[in-house]
Amino acid sequence: MKLLYRIKQIDKDTRNIYFNTSMSFVIKVLSLFLGLFTTPAYIDYFSDSEILGLWFTILSVLSWILNFDMGIGNGLRNRIVKSIINNDKVEMKKYISSAYIFLTFIALIILIILISFSNSVNWNIVFHIDNNLIDAATLKMALLILLISILMQFILRLITSILYAMQIAFIPSLLTLITNLSMFVFVIICNRFGLNNDIIRLAFFYLISVNIPLLFCTLFVFSTILKDSKPSFSYFKKEYALSVLKLGGLFLWLQFMSMILNNTNSYLISIFIDNSAVVEYQLYYKIFSIIGMLLGLVTASVWSAVTKAKEEKNYFWMNNFLKKISIIGVIAICIEFSIILLLQFVFNVWLGDNTFKINYFNAIVFALNGSTLIWSSIISSFLNGLQRLKKETIWLTIGTVFNIPLAYIFSLYSNNYISIVIANIISISPYLIICTIDLYKYLNKLTLKEKNKLYNN
Numbered sequence: 001m002k003l004l005y006r007i008k009q010i011d012k013d014t015r016n017i018y019f020n021t022s023m024s025f026v027i028k029v030l031s032l033f034l035g036l037f038t039t040p041a042y043i044d045y046f047s048d049s050e051i052l053g054l055w056f057t058i059l060s061v062l063s064w065i066l067n068f069d070m071g072i073g074n075g076l077r078n079r080i081v082k083s084i085i086n087n088d089k090v091e092m093k094k095y096i097s098s099a100y101i102f103l104t105f106i107a108l109i110i111l112i113i114l115i116s117f118s119n120s121v122n123w124n125i126v127f128h129i130d131n132n133l134i135d136a137a138t139l140k141m142a143l144l145i146l147l148i149s150i151l152m153q154f155i156l157r158l159i160t161s162i163l164y165a166m167q168i169a170f171i172p173s174l175l176t177l178i179t180n181l182s183m184f185v186f187v188i189i190c191n192r193f194g195l196n197n198d199i200i201r202l203a204f205f206y207l208i209s210v211n212i213p214l215l216f217c218t219l220f221v222f223s224t225i226l227k228d229s230k231p232s233f234s235y236f237k238k239e240y241a242l243s244v245l246k247l248g249g250l251f252l253w254l255q256f257m258s259m260i261l262n263n264t265n266s267y268l269i270s271i272f273i274d275n276s277a278v279v280e281y282q283l284y285y286k287i288f289s290i291i292g293m294l295l296g297l298v299t300a301s302v303w304s305a306v307t308k309a310k311e312e313k314n315y316f317w318m319n320n321f322l323k324k325i326s327i328i329g330v331i332a333i334c335i336e337f338s339i340i341l342l343l344q345f346v347f348n349v350w351l352g353d354n355t356f357k358i359n360y361f362n363a364i365v366f367a368l369n370g371s372t373l374i375w376s377s378i379i380s381s382f383l384n385g386l387q388r389l390k391k392e393t394i395w396l397t398i399g400t401v402f403n404i405p406l407a408y409i410f411s412l413y414s415n416n417y418i419s420i421v422i423a424n425i426i427s428i429s430p431y432l433i434i435c436t437i438d439l440y441k442y443l444n445k446l447t448l449k450e451k452n453k454l455y456n457n
Contacts, residue, residue, distance in 0.1 A: 014321065016167050017301045023170035024297035031177045032290055034184055036350050039286065041187045043279075043354055045196040053270065053278035054129050055199065058143065059206075060266040062150045071255060072103050073161040075248025078387065080165045081307045089228045096226075097235035099244050100158060107154045114147055128270050134199065142203040149207035156214035159221055166225075167308075169301040175213045182209035250389045254380075257396040261403055261428055262373070268404065268420050272411040281417050284362060287339065287346060288370040291332050295374055298325060299381035306385025319447040322382060322439070329378045333371045340367060362418050369421050372428050379435050382443075391438050395431035403427040 046052040076099045083092040123139045124131050160172040186205045190196045222230035265285075266278050302325065309318050339346075340363045348355045383392045403423060410419035 014317075017298065017305055017321075020167065020169040020301040021298045024173045024300065025294065027170060027173040027177050028294060028297055031173070031180055032293070034177070034180055035286065038180065038184045038187070039283070040351060040354065041184060041191060043351075044191050045187050045202070046199075047197055048133055049279050050129065050133055050275040051197075051199065053266075053275035053282075054127055054134070055202070056278055056282050057127060057266045057270050057275065058146060060263055062143075062146050071248030071250065071252030072099050072106075072244055073158055073248075074251035074255070074384070075099075075244040075246075076158065077161040077165045077304060078247060078307050078385075079244055080162065081304060082311050084166060085308060085311055092226075093229040093232065093235050094237050094240045095244060096162065096229055097231045097233070098237050098241035100155065100231040101233065101236045102241045102245070103158060104155050107151045110154075111147070111151050115144070118143065118147075128275060138200060142199045145200065145203040145207055149203070149210055152207070152211045153214065156211055156218060159214060159218045162221070162226070164300065164304050165307075167301060167304050169297075169304075171217065172300070173297065175217055178213045179209045247387070250393065251384070253393055254384075254389065254396060257393075257400040258380075260400045261396070261424060264404070265420055265424060268407050268411075269417045272408060272420065273415065273417045277417040280356075281421075283347070283351070284366045285369075287343065288336065288363075288366040289373065291336050291339075292370055292373040292377060295329065295332050296377050298328070299377045302381040303385045306382055307387075310386055315443060315446040315449075318382070318386075319443045322443060325378055329374055332374050336370045336374065337364075337367045340364065359418075365418055365421050365425070368425050372425055372432060375432050375436070376428065379432070379439055382439055383435060386442075388439070388442065392431070392435055395434050396428075399427040399429075399431045 042052060042055070043049075046055065076095060080092050080095050083089075083095065118140065122136065123143060124134070124136055127139070129139070160175070163169065163171050183206065186209070187196075187202070190198070190201070195201065266281065269278050269281055302321070305321075306318055309315070340360065343363050344358050347358060380392065383389065406423035406427060407420040410423050411417075413419070
């Protein structure tokens with residue numbers, strides 16, 4: 001009977017993942033289709049490619065701040081899964097209230113520090129952009145607006161962690177689509193009526209388009225399905241905040257390491273090469289990250305499903321699903337390399353008059369880079385869900401330590417942005433190999449013990 005229950009539970013959990021993945025897939029396809037038009041619109045918005053490169057770089061750098069939530073988002077995500085399973089609304093309210101209040105406090109501290117720090121910094125030097133292209137006052141104002149926007153996301157984005165824990169993973173993708181659609185319409189209107197080339201106007205609308213959907217989603221969730229668990233000052237508990245923070249601290253470190261490995265390429269290219277090279281990097285990256293983003297629709301649901309299975313000691317399901325998603329990952333990597341054959345055609349259609357002749361060596365490197373992101377997404381979703389973080393932390397840290405020095409050394413010899421991408425691939429490879437082997441051994445061992453126990457009973 002227990003074995004029969006496990007099989008039924010496998011079907012239920014897997015169906016839930018497939019549902020979220022299917023919904024997210026539709027949303028992501030719409031987002032990718034929209035993205036094909038958005039990049040050319042941005043190219044038209046800024047008359048100089050260096051300023052466009054600056055915009056991409058600023059967003060990349062400021063998004064780092066989202067990783068400094070002390071890991072509270074991911075810590076909350078893992079902690080409330082048990083409360084959801086046990087339908088313990090009071091415990092869930094304590095965790096949610098403690099997380100929101102503590103994170104708001106952190107956001108205010110960061111805002112004060114960065115505003116004070118900002119006045120003494122020459123941002124044109126930091127972002128390697130000439131004063132003749134954009135003056136210091138304009139750049140500082142744009143940065144301030146974007147900083148406030150990011151810190152608002154810092155707090156409001158907690159709702160996505162709660163939705164992931166509830167295994168409603170397609171809603172965060174929907175919010176992103178709404179933001180991207182809003183930005184696209186705004187840029188098109190500005191281009192049409194001659195309101196382009198204004199980075200401050202673009203920054204202000206970015207603040208609105210990113211945070212309003214998150215705010216409405218937060219209000220809706222806490223007035224309906226989680227009405228009994230909405231944040232309250234009276235439910236703030238220091239021990240609950242510390243519990244989330246303790247687990248979140250490990251996730252924070254992993255986020256920080258992942259950020260340096262995966263989100264600093266644009267900035268490193270702007271520093272070691274130049275800002276204009278960021279634009280070409282972004283064009284290649286957007287194409288070769290598509291498959292990884294689509295696979296991420298699956299892994300977004302897997303993390304919390306694995307945490308739930310861990311609480312229920314359902315290792316049979318985890319091992320079974322790991323094998324399935326690994327096969328999907330291998331297929332995704334094959335597709336990644338097949339993109340190279342159609343890349344010139346894609347660029348011609350996508351960029352129109354702004355197209356350029358592709359470099360096939362660069363394309364192969366980006367396919368490799370995309371493959372590392374695909375496999376990393378798979379193993380990290382299982383390791384994070386299992387809270388098996390020790391080896392992940394060690395090898396991700398080692399890769400991060402080597403990444404920037406390798407990028408600098410390679411760029412000195414080649415003076416080409418592709419050298420930075422190669423350094424990134426080399427740095428992350430040991431983490432992928434060792435953690436994959438460890439994950440398979442761990443789950444196989446636990447699954448064997450579970451099978452023996454079930455059959456004996």
